[in-house]
Amino acid sequence: MIRVQSVSKNYGSGSGITCALKDVTADIDDGSFTVILGASGSGKSTLLNVMSGLERVDSGKIIYDDTDLTQLSDKELTLFRRRVVGLVFQQYYLIASMSVQDNVRMGAELATGSDYKAIIKAIGLEDKLNKFPSELSGGEQQRVAIARALAKKPTVLFADEPTGALDEETGRQILDYIDRLHKESNLSVVMVTHNANIADMADKVIYMNSGRVEKVELRASKKSAYEIDW
Amino acid sequence: MACCAVMVCNLFVNYLIDVSAVKDSIDTAQLTALYNAQVATARVVCAVSGGCLVITTAITLLFYIGSYVDKRAKDMGILKAMGYTDMQIASRFAIFGLSVLLGCAIGYALSYAIMPSLYAAQSKELIPIDINFNAITLLMPLLPPIAFSALSVAWAYRKLKRPLIDLIKGKRVVKVKNKASKRESKSFLMRLSLNALSGNKALIFFMAFSSFCFSSMTQMSISMLDVGKMFSIMIMVIGLVLALMTLIMSLSSVVKNHAPTIAIMNACGWRYSDCKRAILGAYRPIAWIGFAIGSAYQYMLLKLVMDIAFNDVAGMPAYNFDLAALGISIAAFIVVYEIIIQLYAIKLRRMTLKAVVGDNL
Numbered sequence: 038m039i040r041v042q043s044v045s046k047n048y049g050s051g052s053g054i055t056c057a058l059k060d061v062t063a064d065i066d067d068g069s070f071t072v073i074l075g076a077s078g079s080g081k082s083t084l085l086n087v088m089s090g091l092e093r094v095d096s097g098k099i100i101y102d103d104t105d106l107t108q109l110s111d112k113e114l115t116l117f118r119r120r121v122v123g124l125v126f127q128q129y130y131l132i133a134s135m136s137v138q139d140n141v142r143m144g145a146e147l148a149t150g151s152d153y154k155a156i157i158k159a160i161g162l163e164d165k166l167n168k169f170p171s172e173l174s175g176g177e178q179q180r181v182a183i184a185r186a187l188a189k190k191p192t193v194l195f196a197d198e199p200t201g202a203l204d205e206e207t208g209r210q211i212l213d214y215i216d217r218l219h220k221e222s223n224l225s226v227v228m229v230t231h232n233a234n235i236a237d238m239a240d241k242v243i244y245m246n247s248g249r250v251e252k253v254e255l256r257a258s259k260k261s262a263y264e265i266d267w
Numbered sequence: 268m269a270c271c272a273v274m275v276c277n278l279f280v281n282y283l284i285d286v287s288a289v290k291d292s293i294d295t296a297q298l299t300a301l302y303n304a305q306v307a308t309a310r311v312v313c314a315v316s317g318g319c320l321v322i323t324t325a326i327t328l329l330f331y332i333g334s335y336v337d338k339r340a341k342d343m344g345i346l347k348a349m350g351y352t353d354m355q356i357a358s359r360f361a362i363f364g365l366s367v368l369l370g371c372a373i374g375y376a377l378s379y380a381i382m383p384s385l386y387a388a389q390s391k392e393l394i395p396i397d398i399n400f401n402a403i404t405l406l407m408p409l410l411p412p413i414a415f416s417a418l419s420v421a422w423a424y425r426k427l428k429r430p431l432i433d434l435i436k437g438k439r440v441v442k443v444k445n446k447a448s449k450r451e452s453k454s455f456l457m458r459l460s461l462n463a464l465s466g467n468k469a470l471i472f473f474m475a476f477s478s479f480c481f482s483s484m485t486q487m488s489i490s491m492l493d494v495g496k497m498f499s500i501m502i503m504v505i506g507l508v509l510a511l512m513t514l515i516m517s518l519s520s521v522v523k524n525h526a527p528t529i530a531i532m533n534a535c536g537w538r539y540s541d542c543k544r545a546i547l548g549a550y551r552p553i554a555w556i557g558f559a560i561g562s563a564y565q566y567m568l569l570k571l572v573m574d575i576a577f578n579d580v581a582g583m584p585a586y587n588f589d590l591a592a593l594g595i596s597i598a599a600f601i602v603v604y605e606i607i608i609q610l611y612a613i614k615l616r617r618m619t620l621k622a623v624v625g626d627n628l
Contacts (some may be wrong), residue, residue, distance in 0.1 A: 091534055091620055111616070112538065119536025128624070130531045134466050139458055146455045147536050189536065 039065040039088060039193070039225075044097030046083055057083040059248040061097070065193075065241075068223040070216070070259070072236045075245030081229045082197055084245065088227065089122045089195040090114045119147050123191030123224075125215075127201035129182045131170040137181050138166045144188035156184045160214065176207030183214065193225040194218070200232070205267045212238065213262035234266045269370030270377070271508060272324040273407050275501065277378035278385060279313040284401045285386075292394055305389055314572060323480060323509045328415055330473060330516060332363060336423045343427060344434025357424035364416030371408035388497060456541060459528070460549035467524060473517040474550045475557030481510035481603070482561030482596055487569060489592035511603070518611050521546065522618075529615055530623035543612045551608075558600060562593055 046058040057080045065071050065088070075081040086092040088099060090106050099106040101121065109117060118124075123144075131140050138157060145153035157163055160180040170178050179199060186194060196215065200208035216238060219226045228235065236242040237260040244251040286306055293302050336343075346356050382398050390396050427434070453461070464471060484506020491499045522529075529542045566588050573586045 086621065115533060115536055115538055118534065122536070124534055130527065130534075130620075130624070132528050132531065134462050135458070139455065139462075142455045142458075143532065143537075144535055185535070 038067055038102065039227075040098070040100040041065075041084070041088060042098040042100065044084075044087060044094045044099065046080075046087060046092070046094050056248050058087070058094070061248070061250050063243050063250055063253065065225060065227055067192075068219075068225055069240045070219050070226045070238060071228070071241045071243065072239035073227065073229045073243045073245060074231070074233060074236050075251075076231060078247075079245040080248040081231075081245045083248075084243075085195050085197050085227060085229045089124060089193075090118045091124075119189065121192050123186030123189065123194040125179070125182050125186050125194065125196040125199045127198035129170070129175075129178045129202075131178055131181055131185070133170050136167045136169055137162055137173070140170070140181055141184045141188050144185040147189040151188050151190055153184075153188050156188050160184045174207070175203050176210060179203060179207075179211050180214065183211070183218075187218065187224075191224070193227060196226065196228040198230055199228065200230070200235070208267070209262045212265075216262055232267075237265045238262060268324045268327055268509075268512060269367045269411055270374035271505065272321050273371045273374030273411070274378045274381070275505060276313075276321060277375055277404050277407050278381060280407075281378070281382065281398070281401055281404055282385060282389065282396075283310065283313060284403075285396050285399050286389070288399070289394060289396055298394070310572075323476070323513070326473075326476065327509075327513055327516065328367065329418065330469070330520075332415065332419050332422050333469075334516075334520060335363065336360060336419065336426055340426060340429075340434050341436075343423065344431055344436075347427060347431055348435060353424055353427040356427060357420045360419040360423040361416040363419035364412040367415045368408070368412035371411055375404075375408040385497070456545040459545040463521070463525065463546050463549045464553070467520075470517055470521055470524075470550075471553050473513055473520075474553045475560070477510050477513035477517060478554040478557035478600065478604070479561035479564070480506055480513060481600055482558040483565035483568075484509070484561075485596040485599060486562060486589065486592040487565045489595060490565075490569060490586075490589040511607075514604070514607060517550075518547070518607065521550065522611055522614055526618050526623045529618045530620045533618065534620045539612070539615050539618075543608075543615055547608055547611060547615075554604060558597075562596070 041061055041063045044058055044061045045056070048055045048057055059080075061080070061084060063084075073081040073084055083092070087094050087106075090109075094107055097107070101117075104117070106114065106117065132143065135143075138153065141153045141157055145151040145156070154163070154166075157166060160183065162177060162180060162184070165173065165177065170181070173181065179202075183194075183199075194215070199215065200211055203211060212235065215226060215228070218224050228239070230236075236254075237256070239256055240259065242254040242256065244254070283306070286302075290302070293299050343356050347353070379398075386396050386398055484502055488499045488503035488506060491502060525542075525546050529539070529546065532542055533539060570586045
């Protein structure tokens with residue numbers, strides 16, 4: 038379980054200070070599919086960044102089982118991300134000068150016994166092993182990014198607007214793939230989006246507004262990626 | 268760099284011209300021998316430090332022009348999208364020549380400030396040599412700014428020929444080479460190292476060139492201590508300035524080019540020490556190759572110049588490879604290179620995903 042306790046995060050200083058998170062408290066259950074929903078500037082991406090150990094909080098705690106992320110050194114935080122966290126971004130952030138298999142191996146070599154070729158096959162890109170990101174479509178690049186994240190066998194997958202740069206059809210494919218991974222391997226998924234329809238796929242929806250958690254909703258019935266509206 | 272190059276060149280070119288003018292006033296055999304030695308030494312310094320400095324400055328400034336224009340590619344794209352013509356945008360980069368002009372002018376003025384000391388030192392045992400203004404030397408502060416302005420405009424114009432959308436989005440040209448299958452057996456970090464090297468061949472050249480300058484100029488300086496302390500110190504200072512500037516520019520470029528890779532690697536869980544080993548460490552063998560070439564080059568150049576310049580000076584011993592100079596140069600290089608690499612390793616630690624991609628995260 039991930040517990041976010043009274044977390045605050047500011048950017049800038051003096052009169053130019055921006056309060057991105059204000060006393061945020063939330064829980065993420067193991068094996069759950071959580072969606073963080075909010076408009077642009079609501080603090081949802083900042084919440085994902087601090088939960089995944091990409092950024093540090095100004096105050097409050099982020100606790101993974103017994104580990105308080107706020108107490109870890111930079112090196113320990115890196116090792117924590119290596120062991121626990123998988124990251125997927127809207128802009129993919131693949132290494133442009135390296136092939137599909139090299140990008141996936143970047144993740145695979147951080148975990149022991151990770152079969153990167155099997156993962157590439159699972160995402161349906163086995164025929165594009167030696168292609169470069171610039172030779173792939175947006176959907177294919179996002180699948181490579183997901184493969185890279187999964188290759189290091191994370192326990193939580195953090196996805197920041199993973200369908201934000203994709204068309205509806207490709208977006209649904211990506212969501213379906215993430216949903217299947219979540220169900221088949223009991224992977225915890227934390228997804229940030231501004232698309233309220235995607236929230237219909239989640240167990241839990243955290244609504245963010247102006248750096249605060251507005252409300253938390255538990256969903257009993259979930260829809261698939263092909264059942265939600267777009 | 269332009270300041271340094273023009274200062275040294277004008278100092279010795281002016282001296283050579285002035286010393287040549289007093290040739291007819293030398294009447295005794297002893298003075299003639301001394302005179303020949305003085306002219307030969309000035310030629311050596313002109314050829315070695317002046318020539319080397321001019322070439323290095325030109326290459327480094329070209330490198331700087333490329334980096335300067337590349338940094339502004341996005342702004343250039345926006346201006347082009349607004350309707351400005353390629354030439355209207357590119358012509359603005361002519362202003363680059365102004366900074367070169369400023370450097371050259373300062374260097375030119377400085378050379379005249381130092382000139383009395385040089386002339387006095389050189390005239391101790393010879394007849395006095397007057398400092399004259401030689402109009403031809405005006406080319407030194409005037410030609411480089413014009414050349415660099417033209418090059419900046421040409422470089423920017425060439426850059427503007429890239430697809431507009433790539434300019435605006437700041438996309439870099441990534442050369443796609445299907446070598447992945449050959450490298451499959453190598454680890455990710457090893458492939459990243461190879462990728463860093465093959466991705467920018469100009470950087471390989473500059474890294475090698477930096478250690479080449481360090482090795483050749485420091486060894487030359489130590490070997491020339493007997494010829495003249497002033498020349499020796501000058502060559503040492505020039506060599507160190509050139510080597511350090513080139514090394515710092517190259518490493519800055521390496522780190523900048525790989526910033527997104529380093530950031531995403533760290534976000535995934537790779538340690539910064541892994542990134543340093545793969546990316547900065549890849550250039551270490553290159554630096555040592557440059558060092559070795561520099562050692563050989565300085566020996567061959569000094570031997571050649573000494574043979575030619577002091578051919579008619581009696582009693583000059585044959586020039587041999589200076590092992591002590593090599594040893595000192597190696598020790599100094601290890602210390603300087605590793606300190607700079609460590610400083611850049613600290614810089615790598617600031618490359619978080621947030622710092623690199625900013626508000627896109």
